[in-house]
Amino acid sequence: MSSLPLQLVQIIINTTHLEKSCKFLEEFITNITNVLPETVHTTKLYGTTTFKDARHAAEEEIYTNLNQKIDQFLQLADYDWMAMEPGSKASDYLVDLIGFLRSTFAVFTHLPGKVAQTACMSACKHLSTSLMQLLLEAEVRQLTLGALQQFNLDVEECEQFARSGPVPGFQGDTLQLAFIDLRQLLDLFIQWDWSTYLADYGQPTCKYLRVNPTTALVLLEKMRDTSRKNNVFAQFRKNERDKQKLIDTVAKQLRGLINSHHS
Template identity: 55%
Template sequence: MLKIKNLVMLFSSTLKTYGYSVSQLVELLQEIRDHYNEVLMQRWVHVFRDIFDEDNYHPMQVPTAVEYQRVVDSFPYRDSNLEAASFPKRFPFSSMVPRVYQQIQNYIQACLQFSQDLNLADQEIDDTLRRYTNLLLTRTLSGCLSTLIRKPSLSLLQLIQISINTNYLEESNSWLEEYIAQLTGASRELSHIARLQGRAVFRDVRDDAEQQIYEALKRKMDEFMELANYDWLLNEPSGHASSYLMDLIAFLQSTFQAFTNLKEHVAQNACLTACRHIAEILMELLLSDDVKSVSMGALQQVNLDVIQCEQFAASEPVPGFEDGTLLSSFLDLRQLLDLLLSWDWSAYFHDYGQETSKYLRVSPQRAITVLEKLREADKRTVFSVLKKSERDKKKLMETVLRQLRQLLQSSA
C-alpha cells in the first residue's frame, strides 16, 4: 500500500504541474491511509497475541548488566532500588510489558511511514498519529488483553501478574506521548488536543483483571472446600481444625504474599472475598438439605474450624484493614454456633430484635434448621431416651423449636 501511495503522490504532482485539480486524489489518499491503518491493526492483533502466548507471566529476571540494559533501553522503567540491587535483578513486570511497549512504538513508526511526503504540517501528522494510536490502544490492544485475562488456562498467580503489568503499561502512556512528539516535532502546547487514551484502557483492563482474580481465587478455594468431609454424627470433635481447612489457610497465606505488588485495595478485596467465601460455604454445609442429622460433636468440630478461620482473619493476612473487618465475615456463623453450643435460648428470646442482642444475626429459620438436624441426630442415639437429662433436653428442644416457629410466623 505504500507503493500505491507513492504512485498516487507522483500522479498528483504531475497533474498539479499541468494545472489540474487534485482534491479528489487527496481524498483518495486519505481513504487509502485509513485502510492502511486497518490493515496494520489487524496485523498487530497477531503481534500482541504472540507476545501474550510467549509470556510465562512471572517477573522478568536478568542475570547480567547487558541484559538489564537491554530491558531498560526497550522500556524506560527506572527504579533506584532495582539499579542498586545485585544481579540477578528482578523487574516487577513480566516480559509482555517491554514487548508491548516496543510494538506500540513500531506501530506508530509504521503509521508515520504513510504520512511522510504527504506535505502535511507537523501538527497534522502529530494529530493523525495520536488518532491512529488511540485506535490501536482502544480497539486492538484492549480487545487482546480482554481475551487474555479470560483464558481458562491462566492460574491465579498469572492473573495477579497481568494486573501488575497493567500498572506499568499505564505509566508508559506519557512516554508514548513524548515519543510521538519527538517523531513529529509538533508543538507541545497543541499536542493536548488528541491525548492518548492508554491510561483509561489499561485501567479498564486492570479492573476486569481484578474481577477475574477474585473469581479465580474463589474457584481455587472451592477445590479445597470440596475436600470437606464432615462426619455429621461425630461423637467427639478431633480437638483441632480439619485438615482441608488448614491446607486452605496455608494456600491463602502464600497467595496473599504474591499480592504485595498489587494496589492495596485489590489485596484487601481479595482477602475479604476469601473470608466471606469460606464463611458462606461453611454456613451452606451446615444448613444443607443433604445433611439430615448433625450431632453436637460435629457441631463442635465445625466450631473448631471457624475458630481457625477467625485466627487467620485476626492475623491480618493483608495490611490496611480496620479492626474487626475480616472477623465480621464469620459473625453469622460465630453467633449461630455460640447460641447452639451454649444453649443460651433465654437470652436469645429475651433480646430478640434488639441491637444489643448477642445473637442479632441469628435468624429463627437458621436456628430451626440446625436444631431439627440436632434432634434427628439424637434419635439415632439408642440409649438417650433412658437418661433423664436427655429426656429433659429433648423437651427443651421441642419448646425452643415451638417458640422459634412462633417468632418466624410473627415476623412473616
C-alpha cells in the same frame, strides 16, 4: 499454588505500570509534535482506558479464581455429622485451605493495597458463606453436638487466619467480621444460650444479632432427631423426655419469631 494467580498478579502490575506510563508518553508526543491539547486528550483517554480495563479484568479474574480454589478445597470436606466427640484440631482440608490462602496473599503484597484487601475480603466472605451452606445443606439431615464442635474448630481456624492480618490495611476486626454469622450461630448452639437469644431478639444490642431464626430452626431440626440416639445433650443431665421437650419448646418459639416477622 496454581500459577494462574501469579500470572494475574503480574498482569495487574504490568498494566498498572503501562497505565501510568501513558501520561509521560502523551506529554512527550505533545512536546515534539506541538499537537493541540484537546487532540491529545482523545489519545490519552483511549490509551489509559485500554490498560485500565485490562487491569480491572485481571482483578476480577483473581477474585473468581480464588473462589474456585476455595470450592475445590471444600469438596474435600468429609465431616462425620454423627460424631459423638470432636477431634483435637481443625480438619485437614481446612488447614490446607488456610495454608493456600496464606501463600497466595503473601504474593499479593506486590499488588495495589485496595486490590489485595478486596481479594482477601472476597475470599473470606466466600469461605464463610460456603461453610454456612455446608452446615445447612438439605443432605445433612442429622448432626450431633460433637460434629458441631468439630465444625467450630474449623471456623476458629478461619478466624485466626483473619486475625493474623494476611494483607495489610484492614482496620480492627474488619476481616474477622466476614465470619460473624457463623460465629454467633455456633456460639448459640454450643453454649445452648436460647434464653438470651429469645429474650433479646430484635434488639440492636442483641448478643446474637446475626442469627436468623429461620437458620437457627433449620439447624435445631437437624439436632432434634439425634438427641435420643446419641444422647447429644448429656451435659445438661436431663432425661431424654426433658431434652426433647426443651428442643420442642425452643423450636416452637423460633417458629413464632419467624411467623411474627413475616406477618
